Amino acid sequence: MELRHLRYFVAVAEECHFGRAAVRLHVTQSTLSTQVKALEREVGGQVFVRTSRRVELTEAGKLLLVEARRTLAQAGRALDVARQSVRGETGAVRIGFSGIAVLEGTLSTDLRRFHTAHPRVELHVTELPPAAQAQGIRDGTLDIGYSPDNGLGDVDDLVVRRRARTKLSIAVRHDHELASAVSVAPADLEGENLIVYAADQDDESVLDRFEAGQAERRGHVHLVTGTLGVLALASAGVGVAVVPAAAERIGLPDIVYRPLRGMAAEVDVVTLSRPDEIGGPVRAFVSSSGRAAGA
Known part of the structure; x- marks a missing residue:
């Protein structure tokens, strides 16, 4: 069963008419009828009683309508969540920092800027030595690092931006x-x-x-x-x-x-990040901190 079948079914159930439902869905009536029949084959029985003037739900159709509406609503929410994550509007960003980044003000400035623009994104901050930050970004346990530039070791595989x-x-x-x-x-x-x-x-x-x-x-x-x-x-x-x-x-x-x-x-004071970052919230944070740095 595909979501398309449920959408077609709900439209017919709400319009009580194949013709009006087809207009609403921007499909031909024959296409709509074919899809509903395919749904009925999966159900194993009729979901509509068809008369010359209107379409009525069977008992199975009434039960299916309740669940179909729930399923479509949940699918819509899932798509919204995914889209919001891609846009950096939801999710989480894990940040490692050295105390110097807090005292100098870089970290707090970036956190405030980002939180104002993306209030639904969770921000997790952990104080770590520079080398541990770099390794955490490499192995995926961290997303961003704020560190003094000394003590990092070889970071040619990371994006390093001087911030202050x-x-x-x-x-x-x-x-x-x-x-x-x-x-x-x-x-x-x-x-x-x-x-x-x-x-x-x-x-x-x-x-x-x-x-x-x-x-x-x-x-x-x-x-x-x-x-x-x-x-x-x-x-x-x-x-x-x-x-x-x-x-x-x-x-x-x-x-x-x-x-x-x-x-x-x-x-x-520098920031560290991955060069091939795919996470929407992390990309948004990097972009926001880049603007703060004048990058």
Whole structure:
């Protein structure tokens, strides 16, 4: 049985006349009659009683009319849902992010823009290290990534868009000697215990931006994957944290921020996505964030 058979059947049942139903459906009366007979063969009996003036439903036809209307309505809803998904109006977008993308404002700006235009799309956000974001996009567990450009590894198979450049600062406990400095250079961190974002569990990430040779002169390095964890250790006096300057918006107790100057003083925030994306909501999100970036 095809949906066409049900549509023809419902039209005849509602018009109580083959001729009027044929006009309504824009088909010939003979075509309509043939399709109804085909439906009756599948049912195994008549669904209409035909008289010279009108058409009436049999008991089987009355039961079929109720179910046919439900089936056609559900088919219409299914088609609408599919069309809405293709247009990016429904569905879900799974986003991985590093704290820097939130602090710098890129992620929240993109989320607000997209949600305003597509309020029925679900947005799932998870804080992840850069390398984990890239892998998640590759294996299909994520759709979009927001990350600093360092620590990503080889991402030639992904679309990488630069979204912002943000300055770096250090965060230290208020009684640390660097708390009184106007600004801090990488050389000033000689011998200090450093608290840095880890691109992955065993990757020192942002340390690559320090001056050559600095790594040999530093003290112990604490690798942390989350922004709040970095700041918590700094607040406890465990060491000096290297953070995006926008982290100053987080008002943790006992923390002071000082600008970091020199070759390591800036980092790019990028978005990651698949080059062959087919999901409507994800394509819509990428397009929306591209407009936000001026792409």
